Amino acid sequence: MYEKTFPNKRFKLTLEFIKKHIDTSESILDLGVENPFSEIMKTEGFTVVNTSGEDLDEDQGVFHKQKTTVVTAFEIFEHLLNPYSILKEIQSDKLFISIPMRLWFSPAYRSKTDPWDRHYHEFEDWQLDWLLEKTGWKIIDRQKWTNPVNKMGIRPLLRYFTNRYYIVYAVKA
Numbered sequence: 001m002y003e004k005t006f007p008n009k010r011f012k013l014t015l016e017f018i019k020k021h022i023d024t025s026e027s028i029l030d031l032g033v034e035n036p037f038s039e040i041m042k043t044e045g046f047t048v049v050n051t052s053g054e055d056l057d058e059d060q061g062v063f064h065k066q067k068t069t070v071v072t073a074f075e076i077f078e079h080l081l082n083p084y085s086i087l088k089e090i091q092s093d094k095l096f097i098s099i100p101m102r103l104w105f106s107p108a109y110r111s112k113t114d115p116w117d118r119h120y121h122e123f124e125d126w127q128l129d130w131l132l133e134k135t136g137w138k139i140i141d142r143q144k145w146t147n148p149v150n151k152m153g154i155r156p157l158l159r160y161f162t163n164r165y166y167i168v169y170a171v172k173a
Contacts, residue, residue, distance in 0.1 A: 129168070
């Protein structure tokens with residue numbers, strides 16, 4: 001359905017993971033401005049409100065203004081300086097987080113053109129799990145997947161076997 005224009009594998013697996021745990025009657029606060037995946041969630045029948053681009057490290061007021069049953073954070077937490085504070089402020093009872101995992105053979109991502117587009121954190125799975133536990137969340141389900149690229153070389157070959165994305169469904173403990 002979304003094969004031609006979006007990262008098919010990641011979006012398909014993320015959507016399947018969400019649908020496995022919640023239905024379209026849930027209201028969702030998606031951290032980050034409107035994006036292709038939030039549009040996919042809406043097309044699939046979910047009620048989704050996005051944050052408006054505020055710096056969540058500085059301003060977590062959205063968690064008190066938007067009353068939703070679910071918060072989603074897809075590839076957001078690696079950009080934040082202080083994910084601990086944000087996880088503590090979330091008022092919803094359900095949380096979905098996906099992150100690109102730290103790869104031992106590749107440096108942390110940093111855009112050469114956009115000073116805001118960089119990864120402050122690149123987690124290993126145990127680090128995200130520990131952060132969630134410390135902030136009062138209980139992990140119900142988790143999944144990892146690879147992200148092969150159509151390039152030649154050792155790093156692209158390693159991407160066929162090394163998990164790149166990690167998604168977690170958690171509830172307030």
